[in-house]
Amino acid sequence: MTVGQRFEALLSNITLTADQRNGGITNHTGVRSCLNSHYYGVRNDYSNSMLVGSWGKSTEVRPPRDIDVLFVLPDSVYWRFQNRVGNRQSQLLQEVKGALAAKYSRTNIRGDGPVVLVPFATYSVELVPAFKATTGQYLIPITTNGGSYKSFDPDAEIAKVMNSDSATNGNTRALIRVMKRWQDFCSVPMKSFWLELIAIDFLSWWQYRQNSTTYYDYMVRDFLSHLVGKSGSYLSVPGTGELLWLGSEWKSKAESAHARALKACKFEAENMPYSAGDEWQKIFGDFIPKG
Numbered sequence: 001m002t003v004g005q006r007f008e009a010l011l012s013n014i015t016l017t018a019d020q021r022n023g024g025i026t027n028h029t030g031v032r033s034c035l036n037s038h039y040y041g042v043r044n045d046y047s048n049s050m051l052v053g054s055w056g057k058s059t060e061v062r063p064p065r066d067i068d069v070l071f072v073l074p075d076s077v078y079w080r081f082q083n084r085v086g087n088r089q090s091q092l093l094q095e096v097k098g099a100l101a102a103k104y105s106r107t108n109i110r111g112d113g114p115v116v117l118v119p120f121a122t123y124s125v126e127l128v129p130a131f132k133a134t135t136g137q138y139l140i141p142i143t144t145n146g147g148s149y150k151s152f153d154p155d156a157e158i159a160k161v162m163n164s165d166s167a168t169n170g171n172t173r174a175l176i177r178v179m180k181r182w183q184d185f186c187s188v189p190m191k192s193f194w195l196e197l198i199a200i201d202f203l204s205w206w207q208y209r210q211n212s213t214t215y216y217d218y219m220v221r222d223f224l225s226h227l228v229g230k231s232g233s234y235l236s237v238p239g240t241g242e243l244l245w246l247g248s249e250w251k252s253k254a255e256s257a258h259a260r261a262l263k264a265c266k267f268e269a270e271n272m273p274y275s276a277g278d279e280w281q282k283i284f285g286d287f288i289p290k291g
Contacts, residue, residue: 001273001277001289001291002214003213003214003215003216003217003268004212004213004214004216006216006273006276006277006280006288006289007178007213007216007217007288008213009288009289010178010181010284010287010288010289011174011177011178011213013062013287013288014061014062014177014178014180014181014287015061015062016060016061016062016064017062020062020064020122023064023122023123024055024060024064024067024122024123027067027118027120027122027123027124027125028051028055028067028069028125029045029046030045030103031069031071031100031118031125031127032044032045032046032047032048032049032069032071033045034099034100034103034104035048035049035071035096035099035100035127036048036049038099038102039073039074039077039099040074048071048072048073049069049070049071049072050069050070050154051067051068051069051070052068052069052070052128052154052157052158053066053067053068053126054068054180054192055067055068056068056154056158057157057158057161057162057173057176057196058161058173059161059173059176059177059180059192059196060177061177061180061181061184063184064122064123065123065192066117066123066124066125066126067123067124067125067126068125068126068128069125069126069127069128070128070130070138070140070152070154071096071127071128071129071130072130072131072132072138073096073129073130073131075131075132077092077131078131078139086147087143087146087147088141088147089113089114089141089142089143089147089148089149090111090113090141090143090147092129092141093111093112093113093114093116093129093141093143094111096111096116096127096129097109097110097111097116100116100118100127104118107119107120111143112143113141113142113143113144113147114128114129114140114141114142114143114150115127115128116128116129128140128152129141130152131149133151135151136153136155137151137152137153137239137240138151138152138153138154139151139152140152151239151240151242152239152240153237153238153239153240155239156238156239156240157237157238157239159238160197160200160238161173161176161196161200164200164203164204167203167209167210168203168209168210169209169210169211169212171203171209171210171211171219172199172200172203174213174216175199175202175203175219175220175223176192176195176196176199178216178220178284179195179199179220179223180192180195181284181285181287182257182283182284183195185283185284185285185287186253186256186257186283187253188250188253188254189249189250189253190246190249190250193244194235194244194246195227197235197237197238198223198226198227198230198235199223201226202222202223202226202227206219206222206223217261217264217265217268217276218265220261220283221258221261221262221264221265224254224257224258224261225258227254227258228251228254228255228258230246231246231247231248231250231251231254232246232247232248233246234246257283260279260280260282260283261279261280261283263276263279264276264277264279264280264283267279273291274290274291277289277290277291278290
């Protein structure tokens with residue numbers, strides 16, 4: 001098995017099945033339709049809302065994870081809650097939760113700002129209520145410390161992934177999806193959003209960024225080396241410029257994966273595909289073939 005064949009198989013194995021995708025569509029359109037009916041009096045599966053997170057950026061993977069949906073509430077709702085006292089943001093989430101609970105009465109819906117979690121039997125929808133700001137960004141409710149609103153720019157985040165993917169011949173989304181598999185299989189205490197931003201940063205300078213899957217062994221190896229170097233640093237969120245502290249809790253797992261990737265690349269170069277596959281499976285599990 002060649003390197004290209006091995007990683008193409010991995011990408012195929014972490015792609016959602018048709019049933020998983022259709023189930024996800026049913027879940028998120030049902031939630032969006034419910035809130036459109038409640039807040040706008042219309043029956044529509046898509047209006048006043050958008051997919052964000054992995055489904056909005058086309059980086060979703062198998063096994064399925066949560067689907068993130070941004071729902072834009074009417075301005076009148078914002079002013080109605082501004083006239084209240086206490087934690088307005090918490091009260092807002094409770095109202096949205098109540099609207100969804102009326103439809104999904106058998107589902108244990110939870111509100112944890114800025115998200116209302118709708119845990120379906122297949123996989124959950126994380127609903128983020130928002131208001132459109134005059135800047136073109138969105139205000140989302142934060143319920144801690146008495147409540148506040150935080151700026152969110154999903155359009156900038158999606159554009160960041162899209163532009164990088166175009167510049168790298170599709171390798172950006174592939175790398176993000178592959179490294180999410182490592183994150184899940186090795187229980188890496190790191191947010192997917194961090195992996196996404198670091199992957200974009202890495203591919204902005206990596207010399208083989210436009211090459212085919214034949215170079216994916218090098219891509220994984222060099223990305224992990226780059227990732228280790230990001231320990232204890234900050235990331236800037238597209239659009240808002242918010243700084244995210246990466247910490248270092250995940251560093252040892254990245255170092256272990258990098259050491260295994262080095263061995264795997266050596267075995268690939270020496271035409272020892274089964275030995276290479278054994279090392280890759282320590283990173284990605286049996287989603288990647290051994291030989």
